Amino acid sequence: MYLKKKRLKINIKYIAAFLISLCLIIFISISAVEYTTSKSKDIDDCLACHEDSELQMESGTKQISVFVNPELYKKSVHGSAECSDCHLNYNPDEIPHSKNSKAVECSTCHDDLKGIEHSVHAKTECVDCHGKHDIMPVKETQAESSANCLSCHKKKSITQFSSSIHSKKGVKCNDCHGDGHQVKKISRNQITDLCGKCHNDSKMNFKGSIHHSAIKDGNKNKNTPVCTDCHGSHKIVTSKFKIESEACMKCHLDEKLFPGEETGSAKFVAQYKTSVHASIGKGGMESAGCTDCHGDHMIQSPDDPKSSTKRAQLVETCGKCHADVVANFKKSKHGKELINNNKDAPTCSDCHGEHNIQATLSSDEFSKLNIANKCISCHEKSKLAEKTKEGNDEMVIDFKNSVHYKALLKGDMSSATCSDCHGAHEMDKPDDPHSRVNRNNIVSTCGQSNCHSSELAEYSGSVHDISQSEKENPNVPTCNTCHGNHIILKADEKENKLSYSKGIVQTCSDCHDSRVINEKYDIKTKQVETFKESIHGIYIQFGDEKAANCASCHGTHNIRREDDPQSSIHQSNISKTCGQTDCHPNASVNFVKGKIHLDPKSKDSGFIYYVSTFFKYFTFTILFSLFLYIVLDLRSKIRERKRPKSENNDE
Numbered sequence: 001m002y003l004k005k006k007r008l009k010i011n012i013k014y015i016a017a018f019l020i021s022l023c024l025i026i027f028i029s030i031s032a033v034e035y036t037t038s039k040s041k042d043i044d045d046c047l048a049c050h051e052d053s054e055l056q057m058e059s060g061t062k063q064i065s066v067f068v069n070p071e072l073y074k075k076s077v078h079g080s081a082e083c084s085d086c087h088l089n090y091n092p093d094e095i096p097h098s099k100n101s102k103a104v105e106c107s108t109c110h111d112d113l114k115g116i117e118h119s120v121h122a123k124t125e126c127v128d129c130h131g132k133h134d135i136m137p138v139k140e141t142q143a144e145s146s147a148n149c150l151s152c153h154k155k156k157s158i159t160q161f162s163s164s165i166h167s168k169k170g171v172k173c174n175d176c177h178g179d180g181h182q183v184k185k186i187s188r189n190q191i192t193d194l195c196g197k198c199h200n201d202s203k204m205n206f207k208g209s210i211h212h213s214a215i216k217d218g219n220k221n222k223n224t225p226v227c228t229d230c231h232g233s234h235k236i237v238t239s240k241f242k243i244e245s246e247a248c249m250k251c252h253l254d255e256k257l258f259p260g261e262e263t264g265s266a267k268f269v270a271q272y273k274t275s276v277h278a279s280i281g282k283g284g285m286e287s288a289g290c291t292d293c294h295g296d297h298m299i300q301s302p303d304d305p306k307s308s309t310k311r312a313q314l315v316e317t318c319g320k321c322h323a324d325v326v327a328n329f330k331k332s333k334h335g336k337e338l339i340n341n342n343k344d345a346p347t348c349s350d351c352h353g354e355h356n357i358q359a360t361l362s363s364d365e366f367s368k369l370n371i372a373n374k375c376i377s378c379h380e381k382s383k384l385a386e387k388t389k390e391g392n393d394e395m396v397i398d399f400k401n402s403v404h405y406k407a408l409l410k411g412d413m414s415s416a417t418c419s420d421c422h423g424a425h426e427m428d429k430p431d432d433p434h435s436r437v438n439r440n441n442i443v444s445t446c447g448q449s450n451c452h453s454s455e456l457a458e459y460s461g462s463v464h465d466i467s468q469s470e471k472e473n474p475n476v477p478t479c480n481t482c483h484g485n486h487i488i489l490k491a492d493e494k495e496n497k498l499s500y501s502k503g504i505v506q507t508c509s510d511c512h513d514s515r516v517i518n519e520k521y522d523i524k525t526k527q528v529e530t531f532k533e534s535i536h537g538i539y540i541q542f543g544d545e546k547a548a549n550c551a552s553c554h555g556t557h558n559i560r561r562e563d564d565p566q567s568s569i570h571q572s573n574i575s576k577t578c579g580q581t582d583c584h585p586n587a588s589v590n591f592v593k594g595k596i597h598l599d600p601k602s603k604d605s606g607f608i609y610y611v612s613t614f615f616k617y618f619t620f621t622i623l624f625s626l627f628l629y630i631v632l633d634l635r636s637k638i639r640e641r642k643r644p645k646s647e648n649n650d651e
Helices: 002-050 070-075 126-130 138-143 145-152 156-163 173-177 188-196 200-206 210-216 227-231 240-252 266-274 276-282 290-294 311-319 323-331 333-339 348-352 368-381 396-401 403-409 418-422 442-446 453-459 463-469 479-483 501-512 515-520 527-532 535-541 550-554 574-578 607-642 645-650
Strands: 056-059 062-065 385-387 393-395
Touching (some): 126 145, 145 173, 188 200, 227 240, 240 290, 266 276, 311 333, 311 348, 323 333, 348 368, 368 403, 396 403, 418 442, 442 453, 442 479, 501 515, 501 527, 501 535, 501 550, 527 535, 550 574
Antiparallel strands (some): 385 393
């Protein structure tokens, strides 16, 4: 019985608790419905007037719109709030509303606005950014943050953001400036790290640059560049030409920042404006600018081993654009010496300059005369010499005395300069098979179309040319064998050994007087010796400059074998050769039958051999007889002196 009563009490408790809960649920539901209905009624009551787009009210001396778009309001984050939640002390039944009502204070609900008082937006109203009644969720607000910012920030320097690379890539104002409640001014020292959040590689490169070193060392000079100084703050310039013209030049052409005229000065940098690179860039074409040579973010001092403009590194820097030229240069004597750290070896800037780089085809800077002077300025200083065929030192500076250099001084730009013979970048030593002045190549070098093409035509097919072509004969003469390397003189200059007969004979004798060479190539020996004993040779030995020499008969460049129909000493041409105006104009056929190179000791000389032999023995006999007479006469006088005086008196 007791148990039954206890169970009954428990059941009554459960039933009572259930009924109480049910009542609470019903009460809350009814209250919620009434609240919703009341709230809805509150909003509807307000919108009954404020949905009028023309509704206005006085605010001081101004008329302001109090229109509320119902659709936008209901979609806003405040769509479920009562108007009176924000507009305190506004009595819907009081029309017009009291003018003493308090202004809307968002912080009443939004207590997470701490820190905004330290923001640049501290004095900015919430509605300026978020709007009034059409307040959107945070995500949607952030998506449109740039547009919201630009609605207030209308300076040209800021509105340019709309067309910037950042805007195109979806970067928003708050990505750089921070959330709207925490927006602070960005100091110059913060910019590098701020930009580096996205551009980390550029940031690391910049921190290794000369620009960042100035900042790191405590340089307070506002002209020390940071990211925004070159790229801009909102416009964000990425164009190379724009950066260089608007950023680099803006600072580096300032003579107050970079005084003087030495390297690095404003005047020094200004030379770039007249360079071939700058002139090409003005035409919209791709050209080398500041960043191409100096780098973009990792700009370093030329003294820095890692600098792209360091002397030893310039070849690689220039090679980014001039790959073919640099490839040739690296193979050259200059390039190899530079690679071997020869301090005297030239690099690109030594010839072309640094900022004032000029076009090689149209500028005075690279006129043939200036090229020669550039080369001489180095070779003269270091006293570099070339070995002649005889092994003597021929100074490169002797070029100043040459017919080529003198012609250049007179303004004849058709005359040869250093690069015409040695090349511009591919300068190789003469013993290099690829060298333009190698003995196997020098004929074609001198015979270029704009130089000595007619002499090349004469030389082609000559005995020297044929011998040169066969097995690259090391003993055959080429242009510089006779004319020299650098001190090439005019034909009528007295210092030129080829201007007078004796000098020409001596030049030819250097090769043709060698028994070794003559026998090696099956050439008649004693040609020089026999010529010197001829009437022509005798006249030359006595100083007759008009006497016939080797070239008078054999020619200069078109020297051919005697059996060659084109040879000047061929039987069909010899009378014409000897009958030249300056020689024997009346020479007959019989006149030219005699031989020039005669060896009186050889029976092949015929009558001359016998006459020579007769006079040789005759002269010997006369001299011997004279000697014998003198000896006998001397003996007689000695004997006479030894005889006693008495005998002499008796006699």
